[in-house]
Amino acid sequence: MPSTGYLIAGVAVAGVITLALRALPFAALKPLRKSKFVQALGQWMPAGILIILAIVVFRDQITAAPGRVFPVLIATAVTVLVHLVTKRRALISIAAGTACYVLLLNLL
Amino acid sequence: MQHTDHGSPRRVGAAAGLRDSLGVGLGIFPLGIALGILVIQAGLPGWLAPALSIGIFAGSVELLLVSMLAAATPLVTIAATVFAVNFRHVFYAFSFPLGQVRRGLPRAYSVYAMIDEAYATYVLLPPDKLSSARIVTGQLAMQAYWVSGSLLGALIAAALPAPIEGFEFALVALFVVMAMDAIRGRRELPSAVLACLAVGASMLVAGENTLLVALIIYTVLLGLRFLLNKRRGTSAPDAATDSDLPQEDDRA
Numbered sequence: 001m002p003s004t005g006y007l008i009a010g011v012a013v014a015g016v017i018t019l020a021l022r023a024l025p026f027a028a029l030k031p032l033r034k035s036k037f038v039q040a041l042g043q044w045m046p047a048g049i050l051i052i053l054a055i056v057v058f059r060d061q062i063t064a065a066p067g068r069v070f071p072v073l074i075a076t077a078v079t080v081l082v083h084l085v086t087k088r089r090a091l092i093s094i095a096a097g098t099a100c101y102v103l104l105l106n107l108l
Numbered sequence: 109m110q111h112t113d114h115g116s117p118r119r120v121g122a123a124a125g126l127r128d129s130l131g132v133g134l135g136i137f138p139l140g141i142a143l144g145i146l147v148i149q150a151g152l153p154g155w156l157a158p159a160l161s162i163g164i165f166a167g168s169v170e171l172l173l174v175s176m177l178a179a180a181t182p183l184v185t186i187a188a189t190v191f192a193v194n195f196r197h198v199f200y201a202f203s204f205p206l207g208q209v210r211r212g213l214p215r216a217y218s219v220y221a222m223i224d225e226a227y228a229t230y231v232l233l234p235p236d237k238l239s240s241a242r243i244v245t246g247q248l249a250m251q252a253y254w255v256s257g258s259l260l261g262a263l264i265a266a267a268l269p270a271p272i273e274g275f276e277f278a279l280v281a282l283f284v285v286m287a288m289d290a291i292r293g294r295r296e297l298p299s300a301v302l303a304c305l306a307v308g309a310s311m312l313v314a315g316e317n318t319l320l321v322a323l324i325i326y327t328v329l330l331g332l333r334f335l336l337n338k339r340r341g342t343s344a345p346d347a348a349t350d351s352d353l354p355q356e357d358d359r360a
Contacts, residue, residue, distance in 0.1 A: 010176070038202065041330055047296040047299040049199060050289075051299075097280075
């Protein structure tokens, strides 16, 4: 087993880098707040970033277990449908999709 | 702005933050359990699970680190990996409503705890519905789910043969739902199309770094869009139509 000192150093290195990546851009953008370009990016980015995250997470779920493509597809369809039907109540949609997936995996 | 300690605006904000965190928690908590189990199964000490989720607080990197630490990977390699995987957070600074969070400790915590789920939850809400208490409470709750999940996972790793499978799907559901909420009208359509182009191209060429490469391509495309708009003389993003009308929702 790796030494305690090594484990602590590993966590510290990863923690400092993560924090820097989260904090420094805010500091760097501060003087640019008035910039039209930064404002445009701030307005355009959320929708696109969320779509990218959704597609990548969806892809990862399929590549993690290639034999489960159909459960993933069905549960995703259920999530989307429930979300539209319940007028976008996120909690219900997520619970329905997840319950569907858990049932498909454990009952089939 | 009231700053009394038990003033009701803050309590209302905290309650809203807790509510925000519930859907996300459905995905975070089971993943925390998975992290705890992984730590024990890799032959690492149990305290590492909460140490990871407090010291780093970035889900994907923590899961990755477990195997790296177990294999005694050099610290330089760990640093490079963390940098590559977490570089996406750089893009969040453009749109995360950090200005709504009170200066000092709350704002510092909000930056430290800016996981994907927190970004996704708060970037879409209109500014008048946001408050410092709401955002920080939501983030605190998310970290509480993550830390307690990892502790629980470490504790039950030895006792249980295998936990119920499939709860990790909550994360997929969460981001699908968030993406749907992000596209509420025709206004987001250009962004959506560019994002799909970016992620499609990235999947073809990027392999393991799909997410990061997609974000970079997307940013470049937005840059081009900005230049194009500027040439057409419509460079200013139209902030006037912020009214959040759910017009085109009933497509089902």
